[in-house]
Amino acid sequence: QLMPASAFAQSPVLLGYWSTPSIPLGLDLDAAGRVYMADETNVYLRSFSPTGTAIALFGAGIGWEGYGVKVLADQTVMTADYYRCRVVRFAQSGAILDDWPTGGTRALFLALDESENVYVTDDEGNAIRKFSKQGALLAQWGTPHPAGVTYLDGKVYVAGMFDGTIRVYGPDGGLLGSFPSG
Numbered sequence: 001q002l003m004p005a006s007a008f009a010q011s012p013v014l015l016g017y018w019s020t021p022s023i024p025l026g027l028d029l030d031a032a033g034r035v036y037m038a039d040e041t042n043v044y045l046r047s048f049s050p051t052g053t054a055i056a057l058f059g060a061g062i063g064w065e066g067y068g069v070k071v072l073a074d075q076t077v078m079t080a081d082y083y084r085c086r087v088v089r090f091a092q093s094g095a096i097l098d099d100w101p102t103g104g105t106r107a108l109f110l111a112l113d114e115s116e117n118v119y120v121t122d123d124e125g126n127a128i129r130k131f132s133k134q135g136a137l138l139a140q141w142g143t144p145h146p147a148g149v150t151y152l153d154g155k156v157y158v159a160g161m162f163d164g165t166i167r168v169y170g171p172d173g174g175l176l177g178s179f180p181s182g
Helices: 007-008
Strands: 024-029 035-039 045-048 054-058 066-071 079-080 086-090 096-102 110-112 116-122 127-131 137-141 146-152 155-160 167-169 175-180
Touching: 024 079, 035 079, 054 096, 066 110, 066 116, 066 127, 110 146, 116 146
Parallel strands: 024 066
Antiparallel strands: 024 035, 035 045, 035 066, 045 054, 066 079, 079 086, 086 096, 110 116, 116 127, 127 137, 146 155, 155 167, 167 175
């Protein structure tokens, strides 16, 4: 059980919603509550106010497909470029600050640890790669068709796309355990 029993006893309250112009492939929030949505439709990212007002497009019109998205402590925004196998970092204005290759077959979803090292899943390459936020490869390991990834308390949680399993790794790839995702 991942949540306390009291969390299951309370019904969530819908605070608001809005439609998106494309398929959302990842979400994150910045310190001001802006929502960043990775986008597969010729845009890396879209940003919205906390109430759903469109703010900006990041990388519009250049044929990129963003997936995972993470906001760093300095409020710059990273996304995974799925087909070009790289991570791209943007300023709040939408300007590209830098990018770096991830290697492998694909760059799918992202997680950040407390040092802002970046974990990137490669679903078709059956791998996780850990990079410094400047793009230096720090570690990599194999895992079956990884999709979603998150980091918490020194552990990297990776969802297997097709096998119904969450695998838990140490930050350098040692398998710590697994459990069914249902």
